[in-house]
Amino acid sequence: MPQIHHEGDSYVTEGDESVLDCLLRHGVSVSYGCKAGACQSCLMQAGEGALPPESQKGLKDTQKYDKQFLACMCRPQADLEVAKLRTVAKTYTSQVIEIEHLSAEIVRIRLAQPDGFSYRAGQFINIVTPNNVSRSYSLASVPELDDYLELHVRRIPSGLVSTWLCDHLKVNAHLTISEAMGQCFYVPTRHEQPLLLIGTGSGLAPLYGIARDALRQGHSGPIHLYHGSSHQDGIYYVEEMSALADQHPHFNYTPTLSRPHELPKIQLGRAHEMALKSVNRLSGWRLYLCGHPEMVQGTKQKAFIAGASLQDIYTDPFTFTQHPPKAV
Ligand SMILES: Cc1cc2nc3c(=O)[nH]c(=O)nc-3n(C[C@H](O)[C@H](O)[C@H](O)COP(=O)(O)OP(=O)(O)OC[C@H]3O[C@@H](n4cnc5c(N)ncnc54)[C@H](O)[C@@H]3O)c2cc1C
Ligand code: FES
Numbered sequence: 001m002p003q004i005h006h007e008g009d010s011y012v013t014e015g016d017e018s019v020l021d022c023l024l025r026h027g028v029s030v031s032y033g034c035k036a037g038a039c040q041s042c043l044m045q046a047g048e049g050a051l052p053p054e055s056q057k058g059l060k061d062t063q064k065y066d067k068q069f070l071a072c073m074c075r076p077q078a079d080l081e082v083a084k085l086r087t088v089a090k091t092y093t094s095q096v097i098e099i100e101h102l103s104a105e106i107v108r109i110r111l112a113q114p115d116g117f118s119y120r121a122g123q124f125i126n127i128v129t130p131n132n133v134s135r136s137y138s139l140a141s142v143p144e145l146d147d148y149l150e151l152h153v154r155r156i157p158s159g160l161v162s163t164w165l166c167d168h169l170k171v172n173a174h175l176t177i178s179e180a181m182g183q184c185f186y187v188p189t190r191h192e193q194p195l196l197l198i199g200t201g202s203g204l205a206p207l208y209g210i211a212r213d214a215l216r217q218g219h220s221g222p223i224h225l226y227h228g229s230s231h232q233d234g235i236y237y238v239e240e241m242s243a244l245a246d247q248h249p250h251f252n253y254t255p256t257l258s259r260p261h262e263l264p265k266i267q268l269g270r271a272h273e274m275a276l277k278s279v280n281r282l283s284g285w286r287l288y289l290c291g292h293p294e295m296v297q298g299t300k301q302k303a304f305i306a307g308a309s310l311q312d313i314y315t316d317p318f319t320f321t322q323h324p325p326k327a328v
Helices: 019-025 061-065 162-167 200-215 240-246 271-278 295-304
Strands: 003-006 007-011 041-046 069-070 078-083 089-099 106-112 124-130 132-138 150-153 174-178 195-200 223-229 250-256 286-291 313-317
Touching: 003 019, 007 019, 019 078, 041 174, 089 150, 106 162, 132 150, 132 162, 132 200, 150 162, 150 200, 195 200, 195 271, 200 223, 200 240, 200 286, 240 250, 240 271, 250 271, 271 295, 286 295, 295 313
Parallel strands: 003 078, 195 223, 195 286, 223 250, 286 313
Antiparallel strands: 003 007, 041 069, 041 078, 089 106, 089 174, 106 150, 124 132, 124 174
């Protein structure tokens, strides 16, 4: 089996193991998040040895040239020398200024914006725990409107980082966060273009930022936001979103629950199905899809078939780690 050479030690890979899993299995401390090629927390640099192409998918040409690669996506066919990246994403220390439980499973965390930190509404940051476990969370705040960073964290039962953030984090604590990343944000071109925003659960976080940013920048075309969940605790911010719709006649908000319920204002059905059904042809529309990875991927395909241009579909799949480590 191929060996991984790292800082003078050699580790034999097992089966189809990734470089990340091999190093973690041998107790090497490596930063990571989604384990699915999305968050880039596991970026490393190769020395001697060939890199499989999928380990560099989504990286810039300059990074590829530099032999940088995603350790979670790297399953080498032959021996490979690897090193931790010297130029990792820039990190900041931020203080928790407010924690509020919006529902039984969604917690809103507001952080002080560190000096020098800049972002666009809808981008995400990586939060790094004291034990160097990293997870991505989207920014619901808008830099021009809010003087804090706002996150909506869904508590995943037995999830390492989400339960730590939802149940153990305290106001005034300091958090290590990365610089803002991601391409899912509002671009102020074609102000008249109709926008369709679809999110599930805490996938409302980036959409809340994107919608407010579009309105702030004078977007004049219709904006339709569908927010859905299979259960009541996944729906939150109904008052805030309804108030936004009251203030802006061209902003439409539809909260949905896929299971039968008796809640006022909430429609029965799946957000993505109702959203796609509401528009006959999507050619000329711009879409933002955020939340569960299967919903995001499936809706992207259906939207493309319904006429949307791939250039006009912005996605933020909340890809999650399949095999978590033992402790935060
Ligand atoms: C770009 C990006 C942006 C994100 N933004 C947000 C955000 O704004 N808010 C937010 O709450 N999350 C967001 N996520 C997801 C987040 O990064 C974590 O994956 C999530 O909080 C779970 O981490 P954990 O450490 O608690 O669970 P883990 O310890 O990683 O997982 C524990 C177990 O739960 C399962 N699991 C994890 N997540 C889910 C899920 N969603 N549904 C079903 N099973 C799951 C895993 O397979 C695992 O078996 C985002 C992810 C990405 C990639
Ligand atoms: S890209 Fe490798 S852990 Fe997220």
